[in-house]
Amino acid sequence: MQRLALFDLDNTLIDRQAAFRAWAEEFVTERGLDDKALTWLIATDAHMPGPRGPFFTAVRNEFTLTQTAENLWQQYRQRMPELVSCRAEDLDALRQLRSAGWRIGIVTNGMTDNQQGKIRRTGLDVLVDAWCISDEVGIRKPDPTIFQIIAQRCGAPTQHGGWMVGDDLTLDIAGGHGAGLHTIWLQSTQTPQEFVGPRPDFTTATVTDAVQILLTHNAPPA
Known part of the structure; x- marks a missing residue:
């Protein structure tokens, strides 16, 4: 062979799990959210494998954000390589x-x-x-x-x-x-x-x- x-x-x-948690902690801190938000992000990520578009649509809706899901996804893609x-x-x-x-x-x-x-x-x-x-x-x-x-x-x-x-x-x-x-x-x-x-x-x-x-x-x- x-x-x-x-x-x-x-x-x-x-x-990847450690990097995602680091990203989620930054996300929560920057937006003044609480520990429940961090728990939600980690749990939702675990239960929504595959393309990230639906995940960031859920994030936008959960936290009533003005940013588009696409914009949130782009920011995530820029940041994650720096955390892995x-x-x-x-x-x-x-x-x-x-x-x-x-x-x-x-x-x-x-x-x-x-x-x-x-x-x-x-x-x-x-x-x-x-x-x-x-x-x-x-x-x-x-x-x-x-x-x-x-x-x-x-x-x-x-x-x-x-x-x-x-x-x-x-x-x-x-x-x-x-x-x-x-x-x-x-x-x-x-x-x-x-x-x-x-x-x-x-x-x-x-x-x-x-x-x-x-x-x-x-x-x-x-």
């Missing part, structure tokens, strides 16, 4: 993977400006061969086509195998499986356990652990 490793971005390579971070050990693991001759790609749903800003701000752009953002190509995970696009950009087509690493059982694990990839699930305490799709090949907690699995189970020929 070729040495191709594809990674999800939010809550895989970066801590990667674990230093995960960045070191990606360097180790590259040194071992792996092709590395990022495949993520989201808006191009927001997701690309996160990739560049955290330094991931110099540690991967390519990335693919759903807004850019008009295809969202778990559609197998988006995995095929990023694999091609990495110079390693999916028909020759590879791996997908991510935190979402549907988008990353079922999506990667549908594209013919082996999968590693980064299990979170906040990830629902009820799932009837294909099971991951491995389950672990961090990107660092996932990289060690890759290096062990897909070692180059002697």
